[in-house]
Amino acid sequence: MSQDLLPKPLPYHLMEQIRREIIAGRHAAGAPLREQALQIEYGCSRAPIREALRLLERRGLVTHEPRHGFRVREVSATEVRQIYEVRALLEKQVVLGLLGRVTPELIAELHATNATMRAHRAAGDVERYIEANIAFHAVLRAHAPNEPLGRALDVVYEMAEPIRHALLHRSLRTSQAAEQHDDIISLLEADRVVEAAEEMYRHVFTGMPVALGTVAHPEGSNG
Incomplete structure (x- = not known):
């Protein structure tokens, strides 16, 4: 077995x-x-x-x-900011690890997972959308293996998971993560890896304002 x-x-x-x-x-x-x-x-x-x-x-x-x-665990606004700051730095480092490693296979896998994200967003399926989003980032990690970096990201993902769900239950329809992923893919396709890493850093931070709102105004509030 x-x-x-x-x-x-x-x-x-x-x-x-x-x-x-x-x-x-x-x-x-x-x-x-x-x-x-x-x-x-x-x-x-x-x-x-x-x-x-x-x-x-x-x-x-x-x-x-x-x-x-x-x-x-209750997550404060300060902790939300810290989670996003750490994740942005780590995700940027993942992309930098792709220097000299960008392949057609990588690009095809990224396009495929991004298409899956779009399909789940259109269907309003938060759980599967999150799974596809995680899969997108997992593809990057798989093509630039770095065990210490991967373990650090696993911890950050776990802490961020309730925040991510609360955020997307509010804003799935307006999420632009797939479009931002397109920009990262285009830069990688052009072998502009350093620029793709900077774009990834910015991409992670785009969700922070709404995430802070989930802390300040929990679900069900009119604020």
């Missing part, structure tokens, strides 16, 4: 379930994650629930205070 088909240990399975619910907004920022309620919901003992919450804490989605328990 392939290792990918083996069942995950229960704490990891629970972590993925709770993670999806946090990202989808079922557990709001700052909301308590009560172990007893999760036990009842998932029909298991407290130990794997607690381990799942500890795993989420390490991934930056959950916080823990002694005697107060676990809560969904």
